[in-house]
Amino acid sequence: MSYKTHPRYLHLKEQLQERMAEKMITKFDDTLENYHFDELTLELEVHRIELEIQNENLRLAEEELEKSRTRYAMLYDIAPVSYITLNIEGFITEINTEINFASLFLFGVERDELMAKSFADFVATESVESWNNYFTEIKENTSKKQCNLILKRADNVLFPAHLHGIFSESYKQTASCVRLAIIDISVD
């Protein structure tokens, strides 16, 4: 039988021999093949080997997924521009912060404080109408993808910003949303 040459089987055999010796059930020689196993024992053994192989593959998959998740999370967090996700009502659902604290710098507040706030709260009064129009345009997927606005930090300091937005349809677990890249153009 092919499973008898499988490394898992050989490993199992070794383990069994050890356990047998430990318990001294019987004087156990190393030629397990010579014994007659009943069907159920064989079935259990095959099932066990299968499970071990599957679990090993899952562990490898887990490692790979972890690596790729870390990589993508890093790409998001350290993007050299502010990158904000808004739900279709215009509330902030995601924001990157890591390396340059661009978003904190932009808005002068902590990341957690920004979550679930309306983006419109950070738009200067004179730009509110432009923002509302732009936001509607993004959601309607019209060709206009960029605009300049005056944004307002939490400490009320105003600064000119360049925005690039796109609408993302819902996919898998993610609801449809608006993704915004923001740069401070006051230092250009």
Next chain:
Amino acid sequence: MNNKENEINDFIKELEVECVKELEIQHKDLMKICTELEESRDYYAGLFELAPMGYVTLSTNDTIVEINSMAAKLLGQSELWKLRNRHFTKYIERSDKMLWNHRFISSKKQIGKQHCQLMLQRADGTMFKARLDYVWVEAENKLPLLHVTILNIGV
């Protein structure tokens, strides 16, 4: 079957049942972990792939390592794999190549993010004015990668 064989069979069965139970619990846990990780990975992958700005990472010799779909779209190439391992400088308009090379080299000595404006050239030869924001970050393998975002700031 003799008594000795029966004894061995019973013992193996007992041992197997125990192991199989344990392995089944592990299997269930691992499946759950993998599903959760996959969801979370897809979420972050979506943030990168579907970003509103072009986003590439460049190795120290200026070749493209990672690229998202907006960057490929901006560079006029729909197939991402065709852009990987290409020199990024290839997509910079001729008169701006010097500027980029200079920026690229000098950026290595600076900490924090920088930005510049230059003309990028699409695969079909058309050009657009772009703003590049960039920062060097050490990757997991300890090699530095330049993270570059690309915004089309033309009309």
